[in-house]
Amino acid sequence: xxxxxxxxxxxxxxxxxxxxxxxxxxxxxxxxxxxxxxxxxxxxxxxxxxxxxxxxxxxxxxxxxxxxxxxxxxxxxxxxxxxxxxxxxxxxxxxxxxxxxxxxxxxxxxxxxxxxxxxxxxxxxxxxxxxxxxxxxxxxxxxxxxxxxxxxxxxxxxxxxxxxxxxxxxxxxxxxxxxxxxxxxxxxxxxxxxxxxxxxxxxxxxxxxxxxxxxxxxxxxxxxxxxxxxxxxxxxxxxxxxxxxxxxxxxxxxxxxxxxxxxxxxxxxxxxxxxxxxxxxxxxxxxxxxxxxxxxxxxxxxxxxxxxxxxxxxxxxxxxxxxxxxxxxxxxxxxxxxxxxxxxxxxxxxxxxxxxxxxxxxxxxxxxxxxxxxxxxxxxxxxxxxxxxxxxxxxxxxxxxxxxxxxxxxxxxxxxxxxxxxxxxxxxxxxxxxxxxxxxxxxxxxxxxxxxxxxxxxxxxxxxxxxxxxxxxxxxxxxxxxxxxxxxxxxxxxxxx
Amino acid sequence: xxxxxxxxxxxxxxxxxxxxxxxxxxxxxxxxxxxxxxxxxxxxxxxxxxxxxxxxxxxxxxxxxxxxxxxxxxxxxxxxxxxxxxxxxxxxxxxxxxxxxxxxxxxxxxxxxxxxxxxxxxxxxxxxxxxxxxxxxxxxxxxxxxxxxxxxxxxxxxxxxxxxxxxxxxxxxxxxxxxxxxxxxxxxxxxxxxxxxxxxxxxxxxxxxxxxxxxxxxxxxxxxxxxxxxxxxxxxxxxxxxxxxxxxxxxxxxxxxxxxxxxxxxxxxxxxxxxxxxxxxxxxxxxxxxxxxxxxxxxxxxxxxxxxxxxxxxxxxxxxxxxxxxxxxxxxxxxxxxxxxxxxxxxxxxxxxxxxxxxxxxxxxxxxxxxxxxxxxxxxxxxxxxxxxxxxxxxxxxxxxxxxxxxxxxxx
Numbered sequence: 041x042x043x044x045x046x047x048x049x050x051x052x053x054x055x056x057x058x059x060x061x062x063x064x065x066x067x068x069x070x071x072x073x074x075x076x077x078x079x080x081x082x083x084x085x086x087x088x089x090x091x092x093x094x095x096x097x098x099x100x101x102x103x104x105x106x107x108x109x110x111x112x113x114x115x116x117x118x119x120x121x122x123x124x125x126x127x128x129x130x131x132x133x134x135x136x137x138x139x140x141x142x143x144x145x146x147x148x149x150x151x152x153x154x155x156x157x158x159x160x161x162x163x164x165x166x167x168x169x170x171x172x173x174x175x176x177x178x179x180x181x182x183x184x185x186x187x188x189x190x191x192x193x194x195x196x197x198x199x200x201x202x203x204x205x206x207x208x209x210x211x212x213x214x215x216x217x218x219x220x221x222x223x224x225x226x227x228x229x230x231x232x233x234x235x236x237x238x239x240x241x242x243x244x245x246x247x248x249x250x251x252x253x254x255x256x257x258x259x260x261x262x263x264x265x266x267x268x269x270x271x272x273x274x275x276x277x278x279x280x281x282x283x284x285x286x287x288x289x290x291x292x293x294x295x296x297x298x299x300x301x302x303x304x305x306x307x308x309x310x311x312x313x314x315x316x317x318x319x320x321x322x323x324x325x326x327x328x329x330x331x332x333x334x335x336x337x338x339x340x341x342x343x344x345x346x347x348x349x350x351x352x353x354x355x356x357x358x359x360x361x362x363x364x365x366x367x368x369x370x371x372x373x374x375x376x377x378x379x380x381x382x383x384x385x386x387x388x389x390x391x392x393x394x395x396x397x398x399x400x401x402x403x404x405x406x407x408x409x410x411x412x413x414x415x416x417x418x419x420x421x422x423x424x425x426x427x428x429x430x431x432x433x434x435x436x437x438x439x440x441x442x443x444x445x446x447x448x449x450x451x452x453x454x455x456x457x458x459x460x461x462x463x464x465x466x467x468x469x470x471x472x473x474x475x476x477x478x479x480x481x482x483x484x485x486x487x488x489x490x491x492x493x494x495x496x497x498x499x500x501x502x503x504x505x506x507x508x509x510x511x512x513x514x515x516x517x518x519x520x521x522x523x524x525x526x527x528x529x530x531x532x533x534x535x536x537x
Numbered sequence: 538x539x540x541x542x543x544x545x546x547x548x549x550x551x552x553x554x555x556x557x558x559x560x561x562x563x564x565x566x567x568x569x570x571x572x573x574x575x576x577x578x579x580x581x582x583x584x585x586x587x588x589x590x591x592x593x594x595x596x597x598x599x600x601x602x603x604x605x606x607x608x609x610x611x612x613x614x615x616x617x618x619x620x621x622x623x624x625x626x627x628x629x630x631x632x633x634x635x636x637x638x639x640x641x642x643x644x645x646x647x648x649x650x651x652x653x654x655x656x657x658x659x660x661x662x663x664x665x666x667x668x669x670x671x672x673x674x675x676x677x678x679x680x681x682x683x684x685x686x687x688x689x690x691x692x693x694x695x696x697x698x699x700x701x702x703x704x705x706x707x708x709x710x711x712x713x714x715x716x717x718x719x720x721x722x723x724x725x726x727x728x729x730x731x732x733x734x735x736x737x738x739x740x741x742x743x744x745x746x747x748x749x750x751x752x753x754x755x756x757x758x759x760x761x762x763x764x765x766x767x768x769x770x771x772x773x774x775x776x777x778x779x780x781x782x783x784x785x786x787x788x789x790x791x792x793x794x795x796x797x798x799x800x801x802x803x804x805x806x807x808x809x810x811x812x813x814x815x816x817x818x819x820x821x822x823x824x825x826x827x828x829x830x831x832x833x834x835x836x837x838x839x840x841x842x843x844x845x846x847x848x849x850x851x852x853x854x855x856x857x858x859x860x861x862x863x864x865x866x867x868x869x870x871x872x873x874x875x876x877x878x879x880x881x882x883x884x885x886x887x888x889x890x891x892x893x894x895x896x897x898x899x900x901x902x903x904x905x906x907x908x909x910x911x912x913x914x915x916x917x918x919x920x921x922x923x924x925x926x927x928x929x930x931x932x933x934x935x936x937x938x939x940x941x942x943x944x945x946x947x948x949x
Contacts, residue, residue, distance in 0.1 A: 246699020296720030339787030
């Protein structure tokens with residue numbers, strides 16, 4: 041529990057009764073939750089090591105209510121934390137004891153399915169998978185597929201710029217979102233983009249994606265949908281060394297093949313997954329590569345052959361090709377169950393999320409092995425190998441005093457190694473609170489100040505989700521950010537925009 | 538734009554010095570690479586030109602990693618050639634503005650990103666923004682900062698690359714950029730339908746794009762829009778084009794399937810290889826409205842809208858103004874050439890584009906016209922205010938490309 045959150049504002053906490061009354065005037069009925077027993081489900085997200093009950097939970101049902109809640113909080117200096125399904129793995133939705141938790145769970149309606157323009161307009165509380173299900177009858181789907189897709193909401197996907205197995209070929213969330221409606225902290229409602237492929241003005245959609253709930257509350261999203269590929273087949277390839285598996289990944293991509301998915305697991309992860317789901321994984325290999333090709337039948341058949349040849353050329357010890365949908369799904373079953381499988385062999389684990397240049401995979405694994413020895417903790421490795429996104433799972437037991445701290449320290453060192461190898465702290469899980477204090481490993485003080493000036497343009501009071509992403513909170517004036525009022529800067533002697 | 542000082546910088550540290558000096562003196566800068574796009578946007582109000590053309594080095598190119606880092610002043614043509622030598626490309630097909638604008642130079646990578654002009658493959662591969670992984674730049678605070686990285690999967694901090702793409706040099710001076718590159722397709726075939734009216738052509742493109750055949754280009758050139766030679770495309774009849782790319786066997790497979798699906802729209806012809814490439818290059822670069830062609834003197838608008846409505850919107854605008862329209866991106870991108878009008882048709886085009894859920898930019902017009910009409914679309918008041926606040930967060934003293942996006946009166 042080494043992450044410090046901003047000190048609670050006692051004066052705000054003392055006004056709790058008034059705040060509840062004011063919120064009830066905006067969201068009538070059961071939309072305001074303040075009984076401590078009922079706050080429990082909201083006190084954490086997917087990063088369960090951190091818990092904090094919010095001051096109060098509000099569950100608005102309309103954009104107008106969201107705007108009114110934010111305006112009230114803005115005018116009264118009350119912090120707000122937005123929340124979708126609460127599946128964030130980085131603590132992005134961790135509540136604040138002096139803040140309102142604003143849940144979007146009631147925004148559950150798909151507003152428009154437009155097959156001619158190949159878009160779906162949806163409310164943010166709809167799950168990722170529900171979008172694909174709503175268009176499946178016409179052969180369409182929504183491509184980004186984070187592994188929590190049955191539970192996670194599209195609003196949270198936008199906030200975190202979620203990825204998934206298939207983003208190697210089809211892009212992450214931000215590549216698949218065309219428009220949104222957001223409510224700013226001051227209650228202003230702004231529409232960005234729409235059904236066209238570009239938006240007028242600055243590409244604000246690009247920064248709202250992945251803004252981790254710090255810029256605005258998303259109340260509507262327009263996503264692009266695609267026709268489902270005609271077929272998909274997978275190869276399961278075993279290697280005697282991670283170096284050989286890493287070389288195979290580089291050869292496939294370098295050979296001009298962009299698979300639908302390309303995943304790697306190391307020995308510990310393979311054994312845990314096989315014991316859990318019996319997918320038929322070879323147990324005498326150091327690394328297992330799953331490569332999925334999707335598209336027209338003729339293309340997939342041809343590329344399966346090419347990838348198989350590359351794999352054998354890289355010294356694969358076993359190569360299996362799926363010949364049926366059942367077989368393909370079985371190959372994936374182990375990978376998809378890798379996290380719970382590791383959960384069976386260890387009381388607790390921490391899931392990290394660094395990205396490295398693909399070619400550095402063997403070096404990254406060697407460093408992780410060293411750190412595993414140094415901290416005396418086992419690490420199982422599961423990667424989105426095609427895009428160099430690592431998910432080392434650090435095994436620990438929270439009941440052993442000091443072990444969680446050691447696991448966190450080990451995780452931090454792994455992420456530092458990723459940055460050192462030319463990579464980044466987080467590929468798809470977000471910074472949240474988990475990686476907040478590591479931001480200076482990747483960014484200078486100036487880099488971080490510039491990012492925070494963008495925040496000032498959206499939320500000049502710093503009331504929306506404070507304590508996340510940025511290790512040091514600056515007020516906007518400190519950052520040199522100048523207040524704009526009615527389109528004019530506060531300083532009349534300065535040049536105008 | 539007369540007698541401007543030219544500040545020719547040698548490296549990124551020179552850029553920071555120049556910006557700090559400009560900041561101290563209150564002298565706004567025009568940010569220029571090769572100057573190929575100086576005639577885009579409103580004329581800039583600057584005291585000096587910051588010339589980045591000497592920042593041309595390729596810092597890192599790892600074909601196996603699909604990543605390229607170059608200085609912002611690197612020539613687009615040099616980079617395209619370098620990638621082609623390795624069988625790779627910028628998959629978003631950046632537009633070469635020379636045919637349409639009549640210039641001599643295709644510009645720099647920094648300019649390409651600042652303008653974010655993506656080509657026909659945008660419908661499949663995304664735009665410039667989607668391939669932009671990281672950068673270093675100098676802000677209007679006179680500070681050098683970086684954002685992003687060199688890997689594709691990255692959510693560490695705000696995605697400022699997207700913000701810089703299409704910002705027309707008004708937020709910060711980029712000095713070095715990192716891009717995702719992709720392999721070129723091994724084969725391509727373009728299917729063509731002749732003589733369709735615009736509404737039918739839009740339906741044909743929608744059918745192709747709504748199929749599982751992974752179409753990478755969908756364009757429609759009405760007969761009247763083709764008044765001169767255009768990459769071997771026959772004049773005299775409207776042409777609707779649908780492109781498929783990939784490995785041979787896959788292209789053949791999908792072409793066969795698409796032929797069946799498009800059969801209801803008329804006889805389907807096919808071109809492959811070089812003729813196909815030439816056709817899409819002409820569409821990308823809007824050769825039908827080329828500066829040296831029959832419509833070279835007409836102002837040209839670039840309109841983005843929901844694709845299924847594109848041809849209806851373009852036809853309506855062409856009919857009311859006596860102009861011509863050609864369509865890319867399945868109808869989602871309209872190039873509209875208008876006969877000379879006092880306001881270049883700005884009131885009409887902005888109103889109609891906005892009503893159709895789209896937006897328009899006056900792309901080609903003489904400087905006095907670009908100074909007097911709304912080149913970029915007027916934004917809703919909340920969005921406009923947010924845009925201004927973002928600008929202030931990067932360039933509070935309006936040092937960079939002042940006035941390029943909006944006239945002062947519009948901003949206040």
